[in-house]
Amino acid sequence: MNRVNAHNTSFFKGLLLATLVAAGSAVWAQDPTSTNAQGEQTWTVNFNDTDIQEVIKFIAGATGKTIIIDPKVRGPIKVINSKPLTSKEVYELFLASLDVYGFTAVESGNIVRIVANRDARNLPIPTEKNVNVRDDLYITQVIPLKNTSAAKILAALRPLVPQYGHLTTYEPSNALIITDTRANVARMNELVVQLDKIGITQTDVIPLRYANATEVVNMLTQLEKPDPNRGMTTSPPVIVADKRINAVVISGDDMSRQRLKFLIDDLDRPQTKNANVRVVYLRYAKAEDVAKVLTGMMQSFTQSRQAEGAAPNTQQPGVQADPATNSVLLTADVDTMDTMLSIVDSLDIRRAQVLVEAIIAEVSDExxxxxxxxxxxxxxxxxxxxxxxxxxxxxxxxxxxxxxxxxxxxxxxxxxxxxxxxxxxxxxxxxxxxxxxxxxxxxxxxxxxxLMQSSSKTNILSTPSLLTTDNNQAVISVGRQVPFRTGSYSAVGTGGNSTIGSPFTTINREDVGLKLEVTPHINEGDSIVLDIKQEVSSLSDVSSEDGIITNKREIQTQILSSDGETIVLGGLITDEVQTGERRVPVLGSIPVLGQLFRSQTSSKSKTNLLVFIRATVVRDDKVLTGSTAEKYRLIREEQLNHVRNRGLLVRKSEIPVLPEWESRQPVIDLRQDPEPAKAEE
Known part of the structure; x- marks a missing residue:
């Protein structure tokens, strides 16, 4: 690896000596003939505030590279080393020193440009596909992504790139473009590989044996809601319920799917088989009515769960009413029991009452x-x-x-x-x-x-007063039961043969008189809807061969009134005119003189049936007590008037008089535990 010839050796020796003398810095190199075990020439290099220009000259001689120095590159460099280095190791040490002092080397073939870090991105930086060497040489690498969006990884890697580096994305190919030193590019490449593995999305179908798929998915969706405080960069898993097979379908990365599988396994457990029985005593509602509502709702609830594909419940809910104690017995699992108790609490409420006061009057003009x-x-x-x-x-x-x-x-x-x-x-x-x-x-x-003329006006038929709870019908009937013939049987025969039997007549008894039916419905704002059916019937003076004839007048309607408002119904007028003449036989037919033996009658009648109704909402005992006390005092005052107007032969004690009205004591609920008696002082 040693490319330095004898001429260069002499040059290095002179350079080092000149540097020591002129600059006062220490640059000492081992004898060039020194080699390591592999036969490679080595140097032991130390720079003590040596000018960077001189260091670059030394590196060029040691590595044989052509180095171009930017005019902006200047300043001293300090490097301490005690280990012999080969030419390759010397070059790596040189690149690391440049990075420390804000410079970098950009290679183009065998030519190396030494520039400031901030200017490196403007040069033709070499692009490498695989980074095998981790030095501080400035390079550019394109990293394609397979599973995760490059834009999401960009946000995670940007803090790791220095200011002089460059990091961006190329959306069409979902790739990252990194320009930095080889060492930093290699480090970010490893991070990208790990992040791209996390983003691998797969789908699993998990069948359930006991739990309901829809309920499990709702619970998991709540748990997997993204939390903005976490700073998550990956997409949350997708969780869907398959009602047909009662299964949960999850899609996401491996870590998310494994976590969800553990949760689903914990949730898919059989429900407890132990019977959960509760006895609920009702205060206002009727036990039979509450049991009927609960039974219908539980049947619908069970059918709905089965239609959604849920596994059959091992504990079927049961409801039984006990009229003796006005209580309901509930049997169900824990979750269903909570639902049933909530329904019972909603049904067992004190319902408002409605006091209906009516005046049924017949106004006639005869x-x-x-x-x-x-x-x-x-x-x-x-x-x-x-x-x-x-x-x-x-x-x-x-x-x-x-x-x-x-x-x-x-x-x-x-x-x-x-x-x-x-x-x-x-x-x-x-x-x-x-x-x-x-x-x-x-x-x-x-x-x-x-000569006689008569006239009559008003006839009050009845003044009924009804008290009923909301949505319940109240009926008052005053009259008598009249038998009506509905059929008869007698002995009949044909051809001289007769059927032997006792003749009989079938009858049906019907009420004839006054009847009032009222069903109140309290709306929001104390407005009241009244379903009213009022009937006045009587026997007719006219008879028929087929039986008794009755006169019937009926009003059936639905009205809306405010609390305490009086409503009048009716107004159906019957107008009847009758004329007649009676005469003495023979004498009454004589012309002129017959007027003395004749009598003429004429009558005209108009009858109007009117019903005055006032409905008052009773929400507490005070209103009810006040209404009752008012009518009680009216009856007592009427009795006192009889006492004051009694005859001389009637003693006061012989006329009954009601006692003074006194408020009743509150009713004690025997189902509650009695309060402990206070100790006598």
Missing amino acids: DGKELGIEWMYRDDKYGFGASANGSRGSIGGIGSAVLAASDKNASQDDKDTALANLASGLSGLSGQMFGFGRLGERTDFLAVLK
């Missing part, structure tokens, strides 16, 4: 007019009265009383009795009357002209 002449007659033996409108009974009694009172042969007692009967009969007639007649010894008659 006018009746009657015009007629009533005749009375008496002879020695008999007395009678006749009315053209058929009021024979009352007029006959009046006629007999008048004639009896005028009988001269009657005793005083009989006359007094007749006068009393006359007064009673006249008081029972309505309208205006006047009469004329002749009272003689043998034959008397009397005629009474009657």
